[in-house]
Amino acid sequence: MPGTPYFSPRLILGAAAMFGMLLALGIHILGQRFGLDLGDLWGTPNGIIPATAAIAWWLIAAVAFVGGYVTASLLFSAASGHLPRRLQHALIAGGLLLLIAAGQAASGPSPVPTLHGFYNGIVALMLGAAMAFAGAHFALARH
Numbered sequence: 001m002p003g004t005p006y007f008s009p010r011l012i013l014g015a016a017a018m019f020g021m022l023l024a025l026g027i028h029i030l031g032q033r034f035g036l037d038l039g040d041l042w043g044t045p046n047g048i049i050p051a052t053a054a055i056a057w058w059l060i061a062a063v064a065f066v067g068g069y070v071t072a073s074l075l076f077s078a079a080s081g082h083l084p085r086r087l088q089h090a091l092i093a094g095g096l097l098l099l100i101a102a103g104q105a106a107s108g109p110s111p112v113p114t115l116h117g118f119y120n121g122i123v124a125l126m127l128g129a130a131m132a133f134a135g136a137h138f139a140l141a142r143h
Contacts, residue, residue, distance in 0.1 A: 007079040012072055013136050019095065020068030020132025021125065026102030027063045028124035031056050032117070033105045039120040057127070064128040068135030076143050 028038060038060065040053035074091060077083040 007075075009140050012075045012079065013133070013140055016068050016072035016075055016136035016139070017129065017133040019071045020064045020066075020135060021128040022099060023067040023095070024060045024064035024128025024132065025121070025125055026098050028056070028060050028121065028128070029102040029106045031059060032120075037120065038124055039116050060124050060127055061131045064131035065135040068132030069139045070135075072136035072139035073143075076140065 031038075036052050036056035036059065038053060038056045040050050041057065074083060074088075078088055
């Protein structure tokens with residue numbers, strides 16, 4: 001009987017950080033459809049930051065961190081053979097459905113100006129990458 005394959009922790013860390021970052025970007029795109037604009041943190045004319053900007057910031061950070069943590073834990077379990085095959089397929093399908101919904105939301109007309117939306121996307125991507133990496137790192141440190 002063959003043993004379980006070895007996967008480098010760096011490979012698991014990179015994959016988990018990438019998936020957490022994509023989840024954060026998907027949540028950012030979906031959040032824009034509901035009026036959660038991350039760019040309201042900067043450039044408000046009266047100096048008051050709206051609550052929707054703070055909600056968007058924390059939502060993106062939380063989804064990226066939890067996504068990186070859960071993905072790293074699941075990848076570690078899958079690599080060691082402790083995760084059932086059906087659960088693997090269900091988790092993959094759930095992640096793909098979120099990314100499909102984000103793609104559908106991004107294909108319509110944007111509620112924010114183009115350059116403003118581009119900067120918001122870059123900030124959401126960097127925030128998502130940092131938080132997903134931190135979550136994946138904590139998950140791998142636990143194992």
